[in-house]
Amino acid sequence: MFMRIFILISVMLLFALTGCEHVSEMVPPDTPAPAMEATLKIGVIQPSNTFTTFSQGAETARVQINEKGGVLGMEIAFIRRDNQPVASEPPTPEASVTAAKELIEMEDVFALLGPVYSSNAVEVGPIAQQAQRLMLPGSSGSNVPAVGDYVFLITVPNPFQGKVMAGFAMNPNELGAKTAATIIEEGDDYTIDLVQAFEAAFGQNGGEVVHSGAYSVGETTFTALLTEIHKVQPDVIFCPGFQPEVPLLIKEARHIGITATFLGGSAWDDRERFLSILDDNSVLDGSYYPTNFSVATQDADVQAFVSGYTALFGSPPDGIAASGYDAMRLLARAIETAGSLDRVVVRDAFAAVSGYKGATTISHYDANRHPVKSLAIQVIQNGQVEHYKVVEP
Numbered sequence: 001m002f003m004r005i006f007i008l009i010s011v012m013l014l015f016a017l018t019g020c021e022h023v024s025e026m027v028p029p030d031t032p033a034p035a036m037e038a039t040l041k042i043g044v045i046q047p048s049n050t051f052t053t054f055s056q057g058a059e060t061a062r063v064q065i066n067e068k069g070g071v072l073g074m075e076i077a078f079i080r081r082d083n084q085p086v087a088s089e090p091p092t093p094e095a096s097v098t099a100a101k102e103l104i105e106m107e108d109v110f111a112l113l114g115p116v117y118s119s120n121a122v123e124v125g126p127i128a129q130q131a132q133r134l135m136l137p138g139s140s141g142s143n144v145p146a147v148g149d150y151v152f153l154i155t156v157p158n159p160f161q162g163k164v165m166a167g168f169a170m171n172p173n174e175l176g177a178k179t180a181a182t183i184i185e186e187g188d189d190y191t192i193d194l195v196q197a198f199e200a201a202f203g204q205n206g207g208e209v210v211h212s213g214a215y216s217v218g219e220t221t222f223t224a225l226l227t228e229i230h231k232v233q234p235d236v237i238f239c240p241g242f243q244p245e246v247p248l249l250i251k252e253a254r255h256i257g258i259t260a261t262f263l264g265g266s267a268w269d270d271r272e273r274f275l276s277i278l279d280d281n282s283v284l285d286g287s288y289y290p291t292n293f294s295v296a297t298q299d300a301d302v303q304a305f306v307s308g309y310t311a312l313f314g315s316p317p318d319g320i321a322a323s324g325y326d327a328m329r330l331l332a333r334a335i336e337t338a339g340s341l342d343r344v345v346v347r348d349a350f351a352a353v354s355g356y357k358g359a360t361t362i363s364h365y366d367a368n369r370h371p372v373k374s375l376a377i378q379v380i381q382n383g384q385v386e387h388y389k390v391v392e393p
Contacts, residue, residue, distance in 0.1 A: 040074040040341075042331070043103030043133075045114035045124065047084035047091040050242075051270050054138040055080070057317060057324030057359070058113050060309045061332070071332045072339070079107045083115055090217060090242070096120035100127045110341060113327050114138055116320070118158075118190040125151045132343045134334075134350060136327040138320060140266055141189050145369035150347055154330070155266060155323045156292045157370040158190065161240075162197025164290060164375050164391050165263050169236045170205050175261055177235035181211040183225070183249070185241040188217075194240045194265045210234050215245060222249045223256075230258050240265025240289075247277040247284065254283045264289030269319040269378070271385050281383030288388065291319030292360050294376040296387040305359040319376075322359035329358045363393070 042062075046055040055078075062076045070076060081099035084091040096115045103109045104127065111134040115121050118141030128135035129148035137144055137151070140158050145151040169177040180202055184191040199209050210232040213225045226249070229237065237253070237260045239246055250262050268274055268289040275281055295306055295316050305325050309317040317325070334350040335341065351369070356362040363372040372393050379388040 038074045039077045040071055040335075041077050041079055041107060041109045042328070043100070043107065043109035043112045044078050044080045045083050045096055045099045045103070045112060045120075046080060047116060048082045049084055049087040050090070050273060051116040051138065051320050053270070053272075053318055053321035054114060054116050054324040056313050057305075057309065057321030057326075058328045059324075060305065060312055060317075060321070061325045061328035061358075063312065064304075064308055065328070065332050071335050072341075076328075076332070079103060079109055083120060091115065091117055091120055093120050093123040096124050097127065100124045104128075104131045104133055109133070110343075111136065111331055113324065113331075118144055118193065119188055122147075122189060132347075134331065134343075134347060136331060138323045138327070139190065141193050142368070142370065143189070143193070149351070149369070152350060152365065152369045153371055154327045155319070155371075156290070156373060156375050157368075158193040158265075159197040160370075160393065161265060161290050161375065162194045162199075163201040164377075165238065165265075165288075166198045166201035166205065166207070168288065168377060168391070169238075169261075169263060170202065170207055175236060177207065177261070179208050179210045179232070179234045179236075181213070181229045181232065181234040181237045181260070182209060183237065183239040183241070184212075184214045185245070186214045186216045188241070190267065191241050191265070195238060198238050198240075215241075215249065217245070219245060220248055222252055226253050226256055226258060229253075229260075230256060234260050236261045236263055238263045240267060242267050243270065243274045244277045247274060247281075250287065251278055251283045262287040266291050266319055269385075271318050272315075275383065275385070281380070284380045285382065287380045288377055290375050290377055290391075291322075292373060292375060293317070293319040293322035294378070294387045294390065297376075297390075299357065299361075301357045302359060317359070325359045326356075326362070330356060330362075 083095040083099045116138035118139040121137040121139040121144045125147035129150050135151045140155045142157045142159050169175045182195045184195050269291040334346050337349040338345040354364045375391045377388045378385050
């Protein structure tokens, strides 16, 4: 009996040792985990409560690019920062600067998308330039890229917007205007830039600017300003500012009897919010504004953007979204052209962009790092935005 027990124990021990050897061969104890795919970090500076379609457009491009293998085999990841400390107030230059420094110094992002407001972008530009980070803002301020060769506009610059809207206003086949009033937002780079361009073009073509006025952020009544404008009875009023002030201003203007046609700037194309201010948007009917994008364009590249954006966010994109989309697509294209992440080579590849087609079409960049591209004019009818026409550069 003792011998049988001894043999049985010996067999079991041998089996246990052999089994352990097999397990040891199947799962080596020091096998490293599979390597993670390389990631390309891009910083996004985005207000949390205005022009949010900029980052959504960029996200559409990021998803599409990653689905096709990323950039140089790297997956694109967005690192986001909010530059709007108070939801009911505009984003601030101070918060934008803080966001940019965090993204560059702490997150070591390769490039920056945003910010949107020109007054914020001009403050972030020097930070991006010093750190040699490409900065592609959603703003249209003509002075934003002046800081240096790492900053490029994506949307149509203000001087072209102002010139186009002045020509549109005076065209006898359009509005046939001979007199105009202009309104800026006090201290805002974007509206000042646009109004200066509009007034210059309007005057050069023989028109007369009969009143220039301003309002401040947060104002809800504009009686004094509109009373002065009503006295001079302009044919058109160029008011390229933001919501909520502009819709409220137009409503009050109609209430006191001003019949002039209102013209806006690309800031109006934050259309979901712009059209959410008033209970009845019919007072906005017959107003026109420019944008660098139109959903009505049947080009295959445009429709790829429209369908991709709509699938992700459940509604069609606007011109702000188009800028975010093109910013990411153009950045990816420059990196692929450079074939590396050498910042100087990528910058040079970006500057050499030619014949780009995405949400919009960019012929090339001029010496000021402004994109040369067409402009679409939109009209508000029945309280909704409709495409009106395209103006080539």
